[in-house]
Amino acid sequence: MSEFTRRKFLKFAGAAGAASAAGLTLSGCEGPGAGASAKSSQASTGPAHVVVIGGGFGGATAAKYIRKLDPSVKVTLIEKAKTYYTCPGSNWVLGGMRTIASIGQTYDSLASKHGVKVVHDWVTGIDAEKRHVALESGGHMSYDRLIVSPGIDFKWDGIEGYNEEVSKTIPHAWKAGHQTATLYQQLAGMRDGGTFVICPPPNPFRCPPGPYERVSMVAHFMKQHKPKSKIIILDAKPKFSKQGLFTQGWKDLYGFGTDNSMIEYIPSPNGKVVRIDAKNRVAIAGDLEEEYKADVLNVIPAQKAGWIAAHSGLTNESGWCPVNPLTWESTLVPHVHVIGDSSIAGKMPKSGYSANSQAKVCAAAVVDMLAGREPGTPSWVNTCYSLVGPNYGISVAAVYTLSEAGVVGVKGAGGLTPADGNRSLEAIYADSWWTNVTDDIWG
Amino acid sequence: MTKTLAKIALAATALLVAQMALAEAGGAMIGRTCNGCHGTDGVSKGAAPSLKGLPADYLAKAMKDFKADARPATIMNRIAKGYSDAELGAVAQYFATMK
Structure with a gap:
């Protein structure tokens, strides 16, 4: 990390990302005026408004953590479903170890405990110029920053x-x-x-x-x-x-x-x-x-990036979304951040824990940017458990950092359950993982 | 004239910042990545231990011991190796002082 400089970062980031990172660099040095200048770039007056599209592992985490980090920021989460069933744990349903109802998540706590405005609707389009999203139910919603976490779509x-x-x-x-x-x-x-x-x-x-x-x-x-x-x-x-x-x-x-x-x-x-x-x-x-x-x-x-990403100019020729990993802002569309499975996340796998970790870095960066501060040095983790049998758990883990090559695993860290690893204890931790990560997101 | 000077000063400052190395990640930034397994704010509802409010020296030693394979572990020995001792100290402080 120490040899890695912001200058080099600007070089590797895409055009839009570089422009926005340069803007940040300036505002970060302006002193007392910085906040005012950041505010003046907002689409609305009054408190900043962040709109989050998608209430899965990435989107729900981002909504909750923005509110935790800065309660003055208004957050609206737009998600069609009233109950979200977690992909992690869904194989345990097939094994007869859990019911489908037991892996369902609702948005009640996000609204009541964390003050997120939850809207059950579908975004039909993003107008990046006017900074608003169009809703299926009619009308538009303005944003200062938009976080898009639409998961995957299938290539049929x-x-x-x-x-x-x-x-x-x-x-x-x-x-x-x-x-x-x-x-x-x-x-x-x-x-x-x-x-x-x-x-x-x-x-x-x-x-x-x-x-x-x-x-x-x-x-x-x-x-x-x-x-x-x-x-x-x-x-x-x-x-x-x-x-x-x-x-x-x-x-x-x-x-x-x-x-x-x-x-x-x-x-x-x-x-x-x-x-x-x-x-x-x-x-x-x-x-x-x-x-x-x-x-x-x-x-x-x-698979490919979720529908709204592909229909809003957020994807490149790969079908996935390039982002500036310091902030997860799209390198193609300014003021729009893409997290989770849809994003091109360097060495991070497309996993629920990756999305949760990316969402927290994105949330902190968005809060910093809205306040005219420089985003902090990011850090990410992925932990992933699988059950081979009810008492037989295995795992893979990694710690990720930002380098000139983008998001990379820290050398010498992470890796798989060793050959002599404690499978029955890892099965218990797999269950604990599901309990805590879902509570960290929807609790 | 004043405006131009201000612009030049700004550009120079920007250049300085551009040449600064990115610092190590802070305790809060790292600490939030722990929450997925250890619960929001380090309050666990599962088998993974809660971290909130544990003494900083205990947390720092536990993580340094995981890093050195000097403490029994399933996964923490793999994860602790991803951080400098200073980062482990900062994240220990983060959970120890959490309100």
Whole structure:
């Protein structure tokens, strides 16, 4: 960090980001006048107004922490759903370890405890010139700073025969809620001796270890209730997150690698799904177009930034949103910040904890900028637990810092559960993680 | 004339700031990253320990021991290695003095 200078930072940041960072540098040096000059750039008079789009891990954290850091700032959170079901923990529902209701979050505490104005609506457009958002219900809402945290959207054109309509009966369950409940009902209704076929997506995607925790939880469910059943993983990738830990766990619990293995893993190229025959629940994979008949089929499509990001000029050619990691302000649209899965976050994975951590850095920077102060040196963490079985937890962690190359992991820190790690204790901490991170966001 | 001078002074100051190195992250900035696992303001509702109000010297020693693999851990030994001793001291102070 010490060799890293603001000058170099300005060089690596995009044009809009550089311009806004330069503006900050000036206002930070102006002394008593700084606050006034920052205020004069606000769209409204009176208290500053921050609008947050999206009430998931990123958006709800940003809304809460802005209010905690500066109660004089007005915050409006716009989220369509009245209950948000957390993707972390949704695989535990599939394993029969939790109910779907138990992972639901409401916005009551954000409103009553933290003074966030929660509006259940849908943003149809962002006018960056006028600094307002258009609402589905009609009318506009002005902002001084806008924080966009829309999660992911699916690329429906990646696999022939699989689309949004088909996903109602062959679920992706990669946004938790109805989709999770549908997949659980299908698994619960499956015959003993049936086959569950899961098709994880190509990189980059939300929650890299998620599909493999899902395999583990379904294996746990099968072992209890339908022990003759099989699981086939048809993977679009040649390798996956926490692979060594998962495969060891599958050996320990589900006979992986033996003749009697419950789980069969077919990586790319042979496992890459090219077509779905929805009517017959068949996945067709690999150059040889091998057919895999499923009793329950779970297709997780390739992903891109959430809808509003793509429709507001916040995405680049990659389909994701470039940001200045000092503030998470878009490098394409000034006064608009993008956090969470939609953002291009350097080495940080697309995870709930990453979104929570990015939201706090963004919240602090927004509060500083509104007050005419220089944003502080940022710091981020990701912690990610997966359950292989109810008493078998594994984890990956990292500490991130800002360098010339963007957001990078601190060398020598972080990493995976060691080979001799305490799996049963990590399972307890996985549960603790969910309890505390959801309370840190919606509590 | 005064205006031009002011502009030059501003530009010079901006240049100075531009050449300043980014400081280490502060105790509050780091402390907020802990809250995801240890609860908002370090008040845990799960198995992870609460941090709020613990003595600063105890917290700093615990984290330095995690960093040196001198204290049993599942994940904190991996995380504590991401910070300088000064940063660990600052985050200890943050939770110790939290109101």
